[in-house]
Amino acid sequence: MSDPLSKHATATEIAGAVMSGKVKALAVVDAALARITAAEPTVNAFTDIVAERARIRAVEIDRGLHRGPMLGVPFAVKNLFDIKGHPTRAGSKINNDGPIATRDGSLIRKLEAAGAILVGGLNMGEYAYDFTGENAHYGPSRNPRDPERMTGGSSGGSGAAVAAGEVPIALGSDTNGSIRVPASLCGLFGLKPTYGRLSRAGTYPFVDAFDHLGPLARSVDDLALSFDAMQGWDPDDPVCTDRSAEPTVPALLEGINGLRIAIAGDYFERGARPEALEAVATVARALGATRKITIPEAAAARSAAYVITAIEGGQLHLPRLRSRPQDFDPDTRERFMAGALLPGAWYVKAQRFRRRYRANVQKLFAEVDIILAPATPCTAPRLGQVMMSLGGAELPVRANLGLFTQPISFIGLPVVVAPLQRPGGLPIGVQIIANHYNEAAALRVARALEKQGVASAPPA
Amino acid sequence: MAEDKPDIGRLVDEAAKALGLPIAEQYRANVIVNYERSLAIAAPLLEVDLDDELTPAPVFRP
Numbered sequence: 001m002s003d004p005l006s007k008h009a010t011a012t013e014i015a016g017a018v019m020s021g022k023v024k025a026l027a028v029v030d031a032a033l034a035r036i037t038a039a040e041p042t043v044n045a046f047t048d049i050v051a052e053r054a055r056i057r058a059v060e061i062d063r064g065l066h067r068g069p070m071l072g073v074p075f076a077v078k079n080l081f082d083i084k085g086h087p088t089r090a091g092s093k094i095n096n097d098g099p100i101a102t103r104d105g106s107l108i109r110k111l112e113a114a115g116a117i118l119v120g121g122l123n124m125g126e127y128a129y130d131f132t133g134e135n136a137h138y139g140p141s142r143n144p145r146d147p148e149r150m151t152g153g154s155s156g157g158s159g160a161a162v163a164a165g166e167v168p169i170a171l172g173s174d175t176n177g178s179i180r181v182p183a184s185l186c187g188l189f190g191l192k193p194t195y196g197r198l199s200r201a202g203t204y205p206f207v208d209a210f211d212h213l214g215p216l217a218r219s220v221d222d223l224a225l226s227f228d229a230m231q232g233w234d235p236d237d238p239v240c241t242d243r244s245a246e247p248t249v250p251a252l253l254e255g256i257n258g259l260r261i262a263i264a265g266d267y268f269e270r271g272a273r274p275e276a277l278e279a280v281a282t283v284a285r286a287l288g289a290t291r292k293i294t295i296p297e298a299a300a301a302r303s304a305a306y307v308i309t310a311i312e313g314g315q316l317h318l319p320r321l322r323s324r325p326q327d328f329d330p331d332t333r334e335r336f337m338a339g340a341l342l343p344g345a346w347y348v349k350a351q352r353f354r355r356r357y358r359a360n361v362q363k364l365f366a367e368v369d370i371i372l373a374p375a376t377p378c379t380a381p382r383l384g385q386v387m388m389s390l391g392g393a394e395l396p397v398r399a400n401l402g403l404f405t406q407p408i409s410f411i412g413l414p415v416v417v418a419p420l421q422r423p424g425g426l427p428i429g430v431q432i433i434a435n436h437y438n439e440a441a442a443l444r445v446a447r448a449l450e451k452q453g454v455a456s457a458p459p460a
Numbered sequence: 461m462a463e464d465k466p467d468i469g470r471l472v473d474e475a476a477k478a479l480g481l482p483i484a485e486q487y488r489a490n491v492i493v494n495y496e497r498s499l500a501i502a503a504p505l506l507e508v509d510l511d512d513e514l515t516p517a518p519v520f521r522p
Contacts, residue, residue, distance in 0.1 A: 303505035310498055322481055334487050338494035341475040346502055351516035353508055358517065399497065 005031040007165025007459045011073040011222040014168065015115065018061070018072030025061040025072035025117065029054045032074040032119055036166045043142045045160035047079050048086055048121035057117045068115030070229055077171040078155050079121035080128060080204040081105040090204035091124040091154065093137045094320055094327050105202030106237070107171060107213055107230050114229035119167060122157030126329035128173060128206040129313055129336065130154035131181050131401035132381075136329040140383050143186055144460035145426055149380035152185035152401060154178040155216065159186035162216050165459030169217045169226050173203065175210045176305055177375075177405025180431060183216055183417040184375035187427025188457045189446060190216045191223045194436050195412025196241045198227075199234030207312040208239070209351075210305065210409050218457040220447040223416065224248040227439065243437065251440035256448045259441055261289035264373040264433075267298035268404055271391040275428055276374040276404075279420045283430045284372055286454040287445065293368060296360050297353075301407035304350035304357075306399075308410075311347045314339025331398070358411040365435035370445055374404045375417045375429035408433055416442040418455035430455075468492050468499075 002008040004017035005027060017023045033051050040046060054074065061072055077083070080090040082101035089095050103109075108118055123141045125133060133156020134140040141156035143149040144164040151159040155172025159182030162170050172179040174192040183190030191214045198213050205211055215226040231245035263284050269277060284290070295301075314321075317336045325333060364371070377390050377400065387394050390403075408415055413436060417429040434442040449455035469492050476483045476491075483491055 297508070300504040300508050303502055306498070306501045307505060318479075318481065325484065325487065334490035335494050337476075337481065337483060337487065337491045338472070338498055340479060340481060341472060341491075341495065342498055342502075346505070348516070349508075349510065350505055352510050352514050353505060355517040356510065356514055396497070399501065 004028060007035055009168060010219045011070060011168040011217065012219065012225055014073050015069060015071050025058040026055060028072045029058040029074055029117055029119065032167055036119070039164045039166050042147050043144050043160040043164045044139050045122055045141055045157040045164065045166060046076065046120045047089060047123050047138055047157070048083065050083065050118060050120055054117050054119045057112070061115065066115055068113065069225060070111060071115035073116040073169065074119045074167050075111060075116050075169045075171070076120045076122050076161050076167050077105070077108060077118065078124050078158050078173055080124060080173060081108055081121065081171065082202040083108070083118070083121055086121065088204050089121070091126040091128065091135055094324055095204070103202065106199040106234050110230045111226065122161055122170060124157055125154035126332045127313070127317065128154040128175060128178060129332045131177060131398055133159065133182060134331065134383065136331065142383070143380050145187060146380065149382055149426070150185060152182035152376065152380065155182050158182060158216050159188060162188050162218060163460050169215055169222055171213060172216055174212045174214060174409060175207045176309055176409055177402035179214050179216060180375050180405045180415060180417045180429065181401050183419065184429030185380040187419040187421055188216050188218060189220055189223050189419060190214065190417040191227055191439065192409060192415045193227065193439050194414045196239045197437070197439070198230050199237040199240045201234050201236035205316065207309045209308050209312060212409065218459065220252065220443055220450050224252055224443050246437070246440065248440045248443050251444055252447045254444055256287065256444055259370055259445065260368045261287050261370040261372065261445065262291040262293045262368040263289060264295055264371050265292040266294045267407070268295070268373040271377055271403055272374050273378045273390065275379055275422065276377050279428045279430050280372055280374055282420060283418065283449060283454060286449060286452050289372065291368070293364060293371065295364065295371070295407065297357055298407040300353060301357050301410045302403065304353050305406040305410040307342065307346045307350045310335070310339030311342050314342070354410060361411060362435070369434065369438070369441050371433040373431045373433060375431045376401055377403050379426035379428050404431065412436065414439040414442055416446040418446045418449050419457050420454065421456055421458070468495050471495070
């Protein structure tokens with residue numbers, strides 16, 4: 001049990017301490033704000049700190065005005081979430097001139113309804129078109145394990161804030177890997193739920209076909225706790241499922257007995273550096289998993305995800321590419337421009353292929369419950385690094401950090417990233433992939449790895 | 461055959477004109493680089509054969 005005021009404290013520990021009266025919510029918030037002040041010069045995770053709002057909320061909690069399973073837990077959100085009274089930056093300069101949010105994003109409201117306390121907005125790659133965590137306007141988020149290295153993106157500030165111990169939980173978004181990549185490079189647990197499981201209302205979009213929201217945390221308990229608090233239908237997001245919420249916290253007690261676990265072969269073994277494959281092998285050994293399966297047409301799936309992303313993203317930003325091209329981050333501008341010009345025939349083909357691929361992958365889940373795959377092909381690259389060596393080829397860092405995440409989010413499968421700390425080296429994550437709406441199975445596996453000490457996310 | 465290779469510079473210029481997207485000279489070269497990169501990454505999708513009956517799975521519900 002960690003001191004609830006320390007950077008080691010998990011959300012579950014903090015909520016327990018606040019609920020039992022061992023510590024005041026205001027003391028928790030003040031401790032988090034002090035950690036943020038101390039760590040920001042190194043990690044550059046936050047773009048907005050809402051200290052006054054957080055303290056007011058904490059005082060209300062201490063007066064008994066709010067209740068809930070996340071009582072007094074400080075959290076922060078990627079700055080594509082609407083925060084009442086602030087412009088929704090989405091990592092851009094342009095949006096700062098846009099409308100001021102009149103209410104919080106749906107998931108902020110849900111976490112606060114569960115007793116949690118928002119402390120700020122987090123740095124991100126511009127308009128989420130990013131795997132690095134770099135940003136020309138606000139500076140790069142820096143990896144707390146080594147500040148000269150990338151956090152991964154685009155939820156880079158979310159990764160940095162949790163890995164530095166500034167907050168126990170941060171929300172990110174994941175279109176092609178933007179939760180899973182920073183979770184892997186910063187050494188954190190991350191959950192990208194089933195597409196449509198959590199409401200995206202009140203967040204700035206990127207690619208409607210693949211946009212997901214989810215938490216990054218330092219423990220599996222905290223992923224489950226926050227995920228359960230955020231579930232539920234929301235009429236403001238047309239993609240949000242009307243299935244009943246399926247609580248996952250109770251499932252964590254079930255262990256992994258009965259789960260059929262396989263390793264993704266073929267595509268997911270190619271183009272990875274040895275440390276990524278070793279991580280998968282370590283996890284597989286710990287789980288007693290030996291079966292290897294092939295996800296058919298994964299390369300075409302990655303290709304289709306890329307095409308849909310480029311075209312939807314380019315189309316979304318076309319008005320700003322016409323009127324304010326000079327105000328874009330140079331690392332996104334020409335990619336968005338090129339995306340806007342790609343053939344419509346590619347887009348429709350990618351969408352049609354998506355349906356076949358989904359059907360074929362769902363057939364695999366008749367035989368297995370969990371598929372293991374690398375989260376990133378490598379550990380954190382250096383900030384500013386443009387090319388990297390993968391499978392004997394020199395490839396661009398930006399386009400390839402998501403090589404193994406893209407074919408999974410393409411069909412909205414739920415994934416938990418489990419982080420492996422490597423003594424003397426940088427951490428790396430493994431994707432624990434489950435069938436649609438079976439987040440519980442992925443969380444159970446992550447919990448088993450955490451319990452065995454194979455996966456862990458200590459603050460840097 | 462080399463002569464079958466599309467002229468991406470020209471393609472970008474003409475498509476941008478048709479779309480009404482002015483591309484300043486200082487951005488043009490990198491737009492072309494990214495278009496060429498997209499062609500390479502799209503290749504595995506473009507090689508796939510799909511049945512005519514295969515329709516997308518849209519979320520839109522009237």
